[in-house]
Each structure stands twice: as C-alpha cells, then as structure tokens.
Amino acid sequence: MIRTFLGASKVPVRAQLRPFFRLFSHNPATRNEWFGDLTRKTTPELSKSEENSDEVVSNPAPKDDTQLQEYYMKQAREQQIRSDKYISPLKRRLFDLNVAQNGFFKNNTVVTDPDTSKSYKVSLTEQEIEILEPSIYLQSYRIKLSMKKATVVNRFVRGFTVKHAIAQLHFNPKKMATELEKFLKTGLEQAHKLGYNEDGLYIHALWTGSDGEWRKRLDAKGRGRTGIIEHPYIHLKAVLKTDQTTKRRQWEQAQAQRAAKPRMFLNNEPLNFKVRGHYKW
Amino acid sequence: MKFLSLLVSTASATGRRFIHHRENFRRYPKVNINDVELEKPRFGFRKVREPLISQSVKETLFPNTEIKRRYLKAGKPVPIKYRYINDKIGRRNYEKYQEEVALGLPHFRVGEKKIYFPKGRICLLRPNAKHTPYxxxxxxxxxxxxxDLRDYLWHVYGLRALNVTVQLLHAKFQRGPDDHARYRGPQYKKMTIDMEEPFIWPELPQSVVENANKTFDNQLMALEQKTATGSDKLKPSDAFDGLYNKPVLVDQFIPRRARKPVEARDxxxxxxxxxMLHLGL
Incomplete structure (x- = not known):
C-alpha cells in the first residue's frame, strides 16, 4: 500500500537540523516498511550464490573443446570425398603395392605381395585408377568476377605445375590472376598436409562456374528503354594431381607407341578407282 | 573635346566604379589605405538606454519588495508586475517547502487515486549535454x-521532483524493405525533473563496454556466415573464437558417376x- 501523509500536522521548522535531513530520510521506501506493521523488518542477506558470483565459470575455447571438435570431425569425415568410400580395400592394397614397386601404377602388370608371397596381375579400369590415384579437389570461395574473364586466365595455367602456375600468375596484372594464385596456394597447403610431392603437383583440371544469386540492377537507357546490369559472382574448381599420374601417363603413352603398328608412308592399299587405259581429256 | 571632359568629370563625381576609360590619376580619391576602416563595427552607434532599476536587484530569491522600494525612492512609477505580493506568496511557499522537507512530508498535494501495483514503465535515461547533475x-x-511522475517518484523512491517538464517526442521515420512509404512509430514521452541533490550516472566498467562490442562483432560475423550465399558458405568465420569453424578435410576428386558406395557397386x-558360385556358398 502506498502510504500518504495527508493528515499530518504541521510542526515548526527546525532550521538547525535542516542539513541533516537527507533526500531519502523519511520515506517508506527507504525505511523498508512498505506494508506498515504487517511485515517484519528484515535486512537483506547475501545468499551464497550471490557471494560467489565473482567467480567466472569459463568454458573452454572452441578449439580446445574436445567434445565439440570430435563431433565436427565426425561430420566432416562423413562429408569428405575419399577413395575408401568408393573402392574395395583389396584393390587399394594391390594398387599401393604396384605403386610401391614401380613408383607409379602400371596397369596389367604382376605384383607380388611380400607378406603372403602371392602374385597378382592387377588390371583396373580407368575410373578405378582415377579414384585410387592421389588427387585434390579444390573449391574456391565466392569471387566477384565473370566466367568469361576467369576463363581467359584459367586457360593460361591449365596443365602447369602448381608452383609454376603460381609464379606466372604472380606477375599477371589481371584480377583473376590474383584470385587464382590465392586459390592454388590453398591447394599447395593441402598437398603439404597430405604429404604429397608439392613440386610434382600439377593442375589436372581447372574450371569456373556461376556461383548463383547474382545481384541485378536496372540499366536506364534512352528513349524509355531499360536493360539489366548484372553483378556476376563465380567460383573456381580445380583438380590437382601428383607426378604419379604424370609418370603413369607417360608410361602408358610409351606403351601405346610401342604397341602401335609401324607407320607406312606409301599407300599399300589397292587403287580404289577405275583405271582406264586411255586419256580422258 | 570640352564636352567630353565635362562628361568625364560628371562620371567621377557620381562615383561610378565601372568606367570604360582610363581615369586620370589626379582625380583619384586622396585617401590613405591605412585610414580606411573596412568592416566598421555595427554596435555602439545606437542610443543606449539606462539600465532598469529592476535589473539592479540581484542575488535574492524574492526581489519584488526591494525593486518596488527602489522605484518609489527614485520617484518613478512601479511597473505593474512588481506591484503584487508575489514575494509574500513565494516566501510562504518556500518556508512551507522547507518545513515539509524537514518533516519528510511530500512537498506537494498528493494524488488521491491509490495505485497499489503501478504498471507504468519508468526508465531513468542518461543525461544529455544540456542537463545539469541536478x-x-x-x-x-x-x-x-x-x-503522475511526481507522485510516482515520491512514493516509490522517495525522490522529490521539484520541477517537472515534459517532452513529447515523435518517433523516427521507419522504412521497411517492402514499404512504399515511410511511417512513424508511436510518439514517446520523456520528463525531466529537477532534484535537490545531484546525481551522476556511474561510468560503465570498461570490461562491460568491451564485452558488448565483442559480442556485437561476434553476432555480426555469425550472421554473415549464416546468410552467406553460394561458395561463401565454405568460408571460415572468426565468430565466437571460431565456434562454427568445422575442420576442413581435403577432398579427393572422384567423379560423380563413380561416387557409389562399395556395397552398391555392380x-x-x-x-x-x-x-560365391565358385566356392558353392
């Protein structure tokens, strides 16, 4: 209840006491008796939780939170594109044996397993080799550029080793060159992480695509006509492969060359037209 | 010729500035540049009145009596506004106020409507530059x-509002993303009171300010990551010490047509x- 003092009688001013009457001195709020005599006057006591409120409970940083990181890692491994998800372990084993013995994969050759001393003739399809060979699939972030402009630079470095490409792009004044250089450097980092030979790493494929959700603007033209100004956004994707692939392809080319028939420079086929015994003109 | 010189003399006499001939230097005004005062002061040339008698009385709460006396002494008619008993009333009110403060009584006529649980939201605001600590x-x-405010402050906090001024303010214009026009929110009311004792808002602890800034930045970064489009979804974010950063595992390139799990492959x-056929299982 809000108490009022309407009925209080007037008392002469005690001027000498005036300085001692503070702002909140005579008021129900300050005297803590809101409900008059119905309630007991209590002094608020600090509870234990309030006393210890200074202690800060700090959570571990996300980096050090093992439970969180384990969960994230599990998710990441599920999403990762890995060869062991798509190829049988035996094939992987034989492929690795072949590579260990030859330095790269030689298809249709015999390998011996030192553990079991068994011999296998390995013959894999092109697709299986593609899966088994080390490769890195790179994806860029969103880039503010058009596909047309990106492709000019992409064509320049396709097939280069990554290090050579980076060196070339570093001195190329195009905007795309800078973006591509950064992009390839991430590839180099990833190769380092996987323990691949960075010097042999080359750009097997490099392409660009629209990243979607382009911002569009009105292009006001003369004579009441309009156009659309588009702000293109793209991404880059690349497949980097190691010198294992380079060597294998060279070997395969050599094999194919060796197996090819010798080239005849004279036509050894029957004449395929009518041979007349007289001049026609 | 005579006619011409006459014309020239009249032109110089009228002080025309834009003349189309070379004027004779003898006719130039004989003025020293140091004597010319550009930008003359614009004050001091008007008639200055004598200060009013009423202005002579200073540093007193109740000046009316004294002013009146001085006018009478000077033999001048007392201005109408000094003829009343304002001083008497003022002094009486002042004494009454002092008495009420000494007794801890409200210094105003308390409202008669009793409100037991006031639901109005009263916010103490930070002062602007124009406000004094009082x-x-x-x-x-x-x-x-x-x-209402005076009663409220008295009964809830025991605070004496010596004077209350009201500011009824219009809200800012608002404009939604799909609106064709702007519109205003509801008006809001602020009241400024005068107090007996000064109050200065405490400075916010530096840690609180820093924490708030940090949280704001974190939330902004988190929002950026959440609303990212296209390939920017892959971008790592520094929000909340990298809470949302998932570990990046290197992908291998496996064409989509080859991405069939081992168990599902023909x-x-x-x-x-x-x-199994061979072994008769």
Whole structure:
C-alpha cells in the first residue's frame, strides 16, 4: 500500500537540523516498511550464490573443446570425398603395392605381395585408377568476377605445375590472376598436409562456374528503354594431381607407341578407282 | 573635346566604379589605405538606454519588495508586475517547502487515486549535454502527466521532483524493405525533473563496454556466415573464437558417376557372386 501523509500536522521548522535531513530520510521506501506493521523488518542477506558470483565459470575455447571438435570431425569425415568410400580395400592394397614397386601404377602388370608371397596381375579400369590415384579437389570461395574473364586466365595455367602456375600468375596484372594464385596456394597447403610431392603437383583440371544469386540492377537507357546490369559472382574448381599420374601417363603413352603398328608412308592399299587405259581429256 | 571632359568629370563625381576609360590619376580619391576602416563595427552607434532599476536587484530569491522600494525612492512609477505580493506568496511557499522537507512530508498535494501495483514503465535515461547533475530524465508512458511522475517518484523512491517538464517526442521515420512509404512509430514521452541533490550516472566498467562490442562483432560475423550465399558458405568465420569453424578435410576428386558406395557397386557385387558360385556358398 502506498502510504500518504495527508493528515499530518504541521510542526515548526527546525532550521538547525535542516542539513541533516537527507533526500531519502523519511520515506517508506527507504525505511523498508512498505506494508506498515504487517511485515517484519528484515535486512537483506547475501545468499551464497550471490557471494560467489565473482567467480567466472569459463568454458573452454572452441578449439580446445574436445567434445565439440570430435563431433565436427565426425561430420566432416562423413562429408569428405575419399577413395575408401568408393573402392574395395583389396584393390587399394594391390594398387599401393604396384605403386610401391614401380613408383607409379602400371596397369596389367604382376605384383607380388611380400607378406603372403602371392602374385597378382592387377588390371583396373580407368575410373578405378582415377579414384585410387592421389588427387585434390579444390573449391574456391565466392569471387566477384565473370566466367568469361576467369576463363581467359584459367586457360593460361591449365596443365602447369602448381608452383609454376603460381609464379606466372604472380606477375599477371589481371584480377583473376590474383584470385587464382590465392586459390592454388590453398591447394599447395593441402598437398603439404597430405604429404604429397608439392613440386610434382600439377593442375589436372581447372574450371569456373556461376556461383548463383547474382545481384541485378536496372540499366536506364534512352528513349524509355531499360536493360539489366548484372553483378556476376563465380567460383573456381580445380583438380590437382601428383607426378604419379604424370609418370603413369607417360608410361602408358610409351606403351601405346610401342604397341602401335609401324607407320607406312606409301599407300599399300589397292587403287580404289577405275583405271582406264586411255586419256580422258 | 570640352564636352567630353565635362562628361568625364560628371562620371567621377557620381562615383561610378565601372568606367570604360582610363581615369586620370589626379582625380583619384586622396585617401590613405591605412585610414580606411573596412568592416566598421555595427554596435555602439545606437542610443543606449539606462539600465532598469529592476535589473539592479540581484542575488535574492524574492526581489519584488526591494525593486518596488527602489522605484518609489527614485520617484518613478512601479511597473505593474512588481506591484503584487508575489514575494509574500513565494516566501510562504518556500518556508512551507522547507518545513515539509524537514518533516519528510511530500512537498506537494498528493494524488488521491491509490495505485497499489503501478504498471507504468519508468526508465531513468542518461543525461544529455544540456542537463545539469541536478536534473534527471525519464522515459514515461504516454498517459503520464507531470503530477503522475511526481507522485510516482515520491512514493516509490522517495525522490522529490521539484520541477517537472515534459517532452513529447515523435518517433523516427521507419522504412521497411517492402514499404512504399515511410511511417512513424508511436510518439514517446520523456520528463525531466529537477532534484535537490545531484546525481551522476556511474561510468560503465570498461570490461562491460568491451564485452558488448565483442559480442556485437561476434553476432555480426555469425550472421554473415549464416546468410552467406553460394561458395561463401565454405568460408571460415572468426565468430565466437571460431565456434562454427568445422575442420576442413581435403577432398579427393572422384567423379560423380563413380561416387557409389562399395556395397552398391555392380562390379563388386558381380565379383562377390562369382566367388560365391565358385566356392558353392
């Protein structure tokens, strides 16, 4: 209840006491008796939780939170594109044996397993080799550029080793060159992480695509006509492969060359037209 | 010729500035540049009145009596506004106020409507540059009047509002993303009171300010990551010490057509079947 003092009688001013009457001195709020005599006057006591409120409970940083990181890692491994998800372990084993013995994969050759001393003739399809060979699939972030402009630079470095490409792009004044250089450097980092030979790493494929959700603007033209100004956004994707692939392809080319028939420079086929015994003109 | 010189003389006499001939230097005005005062002061040339008698009385709360006396002494008619008993009333009110402060009584006529659980939201605001420490500003409900606030502050906090001024303010214009026009939110009311004792808002602890800034930045970064489009979804974010950063595992390049799990692949199953047939399982 809000108490009022309407009925209080007037008392002469005690001027000498005036300085001692503070702002909140005579008021129900300050005297803590809101409900008059119905309630007991209590002094608020600090509870234990309030006393210890200074202690800060700090959570571990996300980096050090093992439970969180384990969960994230599990998710990441599920999403990762890995060869062991798509190829049988035996094939992987034989492929690795072949590579260990030859330095790269030689298809249709015999390998011996030192553990079991068994011999296998390995013959894999092109697709299986593609899966088994080390490769890195790179994806860029969103880039503010058009596909047309990106492709000019992409064509320049396709097939280069990554290090050579980076060196070339570093001195190329195009905007795309800078973006591509950064992009390839991430590839180099990833190769380092996987323990691949960075010097042999080359750009097997490099392409660009629209990243979607382009911002569009009105292009006001003369004579009441309009156009659309588009702000293109793209991404880059690349497949980097190691010198294992380079060597294998060279070997395969050599094999194919060796197996090819010798080239005849004279036509050894029957004449395929009518041979007349007289001049026609 | 005579006629011409006459013309020239008249032109110089009228002081025309834009003349189309070379003027004779003898006719130039004989003025020293140091004597010319550009930008003359614009004050001091008007008639200055004698100061009013009423202005001579200073540093007193109740000047009317003294002013009146001085006018009478000078033999001048007392201005109408000094003829009344304002001083007497003022002094009486002042004494009454002092008495009430000494007794801890409200210094005003308390409202008669009893409100047991006031639901109005009263916010103490931070002062602007124009406010003194003896002033406090509140955001109040729009249906509040000066007396309401005075009563409220007295009964809830025991605070004496010596003077109350009201500011009824219009809200800012708002403009939604799909609106064709702007519109205003509801008006809001602020009241400024004068107090007996000064109050200065405490400075915010530096840690609180820093924490708030940090949280704001974190939330902004988190929002950026959440609303990212296209390939920017892959971008790592520094929000909350990298809370949302998932570990980046290197992907291998496996064409989409080859991305079938081992168990679902026809060739693997065919091999299995063949072996099982051969072994008679």
């Amino acid at each position: 002033q406090a500003k509140f955001l109040v409900p729009r249906n509040f009047n000066k007396m 060739d693997v199953n065919a091999e299995k079947e063949m072996v």
